[in-house]
Amino acid sequence: xxxxxxxxxxxxxxxxxxxxxxxxxxxxxxxxxxxxxxxxxxxxxxxxxxxxxxxxxxxxxxxxxxxxxxxxxxxxxxxxxxxxxxxxxxxxxxxxxxxxxxxxxxxxxxxxxxxxxxxxxxxxxxxxxxxxxxxxxxxxxxxxxxxxxxxxxxxxxxxxxxxxxxxxxxxxxxxxxxxxxxxxxxxxxxxxxxxxxxxxxxxxxxxxxxxxxxxxxxxxxxxxxxxxxxxxxxxxxxxxxxxxxxxxxxxxxxxxxxxxxxxxxxxxxxxxxxxxxxxxxxxxxxxxxxxxxxxxxxxxxxxxxxxxxxxxxxxxxxxxxxxxxxxxxxxxxxxxxxxxxxxxxxxxxxxxxxxxxxxxxxxxxxxxxxxxxxxxxxxxxxxxxxxxxxxxxxxxxxxxxxxxxxxxxxxxxxxxxxxxxxxxxxxxxxxxxxxxxxxxxx
Numbered sequence: 038x039x040x041x042x043x044x045x046x047x048x049x050x051x052x053x054x055x056x057x058x059x060x061x062x063x064x065x066x067x068x069x070x071x072x073x074x075x076x077x078x079x080x081x082x083x084x085x086x087x088x089x090x091x092x093x094x095x096x097x098x099x100x101x102x103x104x105x106x107x108x109x110x111x112x113x114x115x116x117x118x119x120x121x122x123x124x125x126x127x128x129x130x131x132x133x134x135x136x137x138x139x140x141x142x143x144x145x146x147x148x149x150x151x152x153x154x155x156x157x158x159x160x161x162x163x164x165x166x167x168x169x170x171x172x173x174x175x176x177x178x179x180x181x182x183x184x185x186x187x188x189x190x191x192x193x194x195x196x197x198x199x200x201x202x203x204x205x206x207x208x209x210x211x212x213x214x215x216x217x218x219x220x221x222x223x224x225x226x227x228x229x230x231x232x233x234x235x236x237x238x239x240x241x242x243x244x245x246x247x248x249x250x251x252x253x254x255x256x257x258x259x260x261x262x263x264x265x266x267x268x269x270x271x272x273x274x275x276x277x278x279x280x281x282x283x284x285x286x287x288x289x290x291x292x293x294x295x296x297x298x299x300x301x302x303x304x305x306x307x308x309x310x311x312x313x314x315x316x317x318x319x320x321x322x323x324x325x326x327x328x329x330x331x332x333x334x335x336x337x338x339x340x341x342x343x344x345x346x347x348x349x350x351x352x353x354x355x356x357x358x359x360x361x362x363x364x365x366x367x368x369x370x371x372x373x374x375x376x377x378x379x380x381x382x383x384x385x386x387x388x389x390x391x392x393x394x395x396x397x398x399x400x401x402x403x404x405x406x407x408x409x410x411x412x413x414x415x416x417x418x419x420x421x422x423x424x425x426x427x428x429x430x431x432x433x434x435x436x437x438x439x440x441x442x443x444x445x446x447x448x449x450x451x452x453x454x455x456x457x458x459x460x461x462x463x464x465x466x467x468x469x470x471x472x473x474x475x476x477x478x479x
Contacts, residue, residue, distance in 0.1 A: 054078075054127035058137050061129075065100025071126070072103045076135055079124040091250035094257050097264045102137045105145070105390035106257055108152065112161070112220050112425050138387035144445050148391045148422075151441055155423060160434055163222050163427035171213055175240065178206035186348050200357065204364035210240045211369060212412020218248055221427045238333025239340070243314070246330050247321040256424050259397035260382040267373075268382055273297075273304065274465065277382030281468045285475025295473040298466035310366035311359055372410070375401065375457035376417035379464040380450075392447065394421040399450035401457050403432060410454075418449065 056078050064071035070082045072095075081088075081095060088095045090110065098106060111117045129135070136142050155161060182202040189195045216222050217233035234245045251266050258264035260277070268276055272291035275281040281294065292300070322331045338358075345354045381396040388396065401407055401415035414420060416431035419438055426434070442449040452460065 055130040056127055056133075057130055058133055062100040062137070067096070070096060070099035072098045072101060073129065073137070074102075074104050074107050074121070076129045077121075077125055078127045078129065079121055080126045081124055084124055090253050093250065093264075094253045097254065097258050101387065102135075102140075105148075109390065109422075109424055110253065110256070112226065136389070140387075140389040141392075141445070144391060145389050147441055147444070148389075151437055152423070154437070155426070155434055160430045161221075161423070161426055164429060165222075167427070167429050168213070168216065168222050171209070172236075175206050175209050175213065178202050178209070179240075182206070183344055186345075191348050196357075200360050200364065203357075203361045204368065207241060207361060207365040208368045209409075209412070210236055211365070212414070214241065214243075214245075214248070215252075215412060215414075216428060218245065218252065219424050221425050234330065234333050238330060239336050242334045242337035242341075244318050244322050244327060244330040244334060246325065246327045247318050256421060258385070259394060259421060260377060260380060261386075261397075262382070262384050264385065267377065274301070275468050275472050276378070276464075277468060278471060279383055281472035282475045282479070285472045285477075286479050288476060290476065295469040297469045298462050301462070301465055306367040306370040307363055308366070309370050311362035315362070371458055371461070372412075372414060374461050375452075375454075376414065379457075379460035391422065391441070391445075394418065395442065395447050395449065397421070399452060399457070400435075402451060402453050407454055415454075 061071050061073055061078060064080075064082075068082065070085060071078055071080050073079070081099070085092045085095050095103075107117075108114055134142065136145055182199045185195055185199050185202070214233055214237035217229050217236055220226050220229045223229045223232065230245070237243045237245050237248060255265050255267045260268055262268060262280065270276060272289075274292070274297050275284050275294045284290075284294070318334070321327070322334065341358060342351075342354055345357055349357055376398055380399060386393075395418060398417045398421050400418050401411065403415060407415045413428035413431055416428070416435060419426065419431040419434050420428070422438060423434065439449050441447075
């Protein structure tokens with residue numbers, strides 16, 4: 038009997054029914070989706086298609102408690118709750134716990150207390166001067182790269198130096214668009230969205246919508262197979278401890294996975310941005326008819342062509358942009374993977390927000406260079422716990438997060454930059470060895 042709603046009636050708007058967790062968890066399919074926020078039960082089946090963050094990110098919480106994710110992703114949750122009212126169909130029965138899947142209530146409450154303290158101390162408020170100067174140094178690098186060619190010509194040494202400066206500006210623009218995409222810079226979300234399109238579109242030639250729908254899934258369910266697109270390796274790699282064994286038992290050998298730690302250097306860092314991301318971005322813009330993003334992207338390529346065609350011609354400009362993308366891709370891959378690839382990569386385990394993020398992320402030691410080089414993503418733990426927090430406040434909340442982890446016996450990993458990069462290769466080798474053992478012996 039406990040598997041049925043306490044009031045036997047069809048769900049309807051207005052929230053008059055009460056439900057058990059078992060009943061809510063039944064509605065986790067593409068054509069039938071419920072979720073819980075602050076003990077209120079919502080039917081999001083039809084509305085999920087109109088979700089501004091994309092249908093997938095909200096669908097990942099179907100049949101679950103989405104309270105912590107809801108608070109983490111929305112700078113103004115009270116405003117967003119207005120859109121939830123028509124979707125309300127009931128609430129959890131008074132006898133039901135607030136947490137689902139046996140989550141640690143004390144840990145959830147302590148993390149909520151930490152978030153309340155973070156908000157009270159103003160750590161979610163950005164300093165406009167910081168981001169203005171950051172944008173300024175990106176534009177300065179762009180101008181200096183072009184100035185080199187005007188003054189000293191197009192010798193091989195000057196062209197190489199120009200490429201390095203452009204790759205640096207592209208990498209740093211990538212970290213800045215990340216800030217705007219997470220709504221962590223401006224007070225109004227609309228301003229963040231406009232500036233996000235400018236930075237990722239006009240300064241980088243990519244798509245804001247593509248990035249949003251992909252990246253928020255990663256934050257919602259980091260390193261969870263079928264939910265985090267960052268671990269969807271398209272059979273090129275096997276990741277973590279579980280997937281290699283599953284592939285090995287099924288005798289799947291799309292690639293020689295026991296050599297993946299070697300061929301990673303050939304097809305990972307060199308090709309991710311210039312090939313895979315570029316193709317995916319344009320496919321997404323055309324298939325989803327994101328004409329605004331396409332216009333921003335085209336403005337980048339037109340600007341680049343106007344600036345560098347006089348020096349290199351058409352094919353020379355194409356070669357230059359490909360080389361810059363090649364350099365940027367190495368930077369991007371090592372920074373993003375050193376925080377995640379060596380961590381737990383698994384199927385859905387229905388963990389609370391704090392435990393889930395800590396199992397999938399680690400930090401890199403703080404230094405002026407590490408902060409700049411990684412766009413402050415060396416504080417990956419704090420960024421994942423508080424995705425709307427401006428990056429210049431990560432170091433202030435880090436001691437509080439560490440103390441909470443110590444209280445509950447959770448691992449808070451901090452590595453050197455060198456160890457973090459080496460661990461990427463080690464994790465790939467370990468996974469490849471697990472696959473080979475399962476492939477040969479299981």
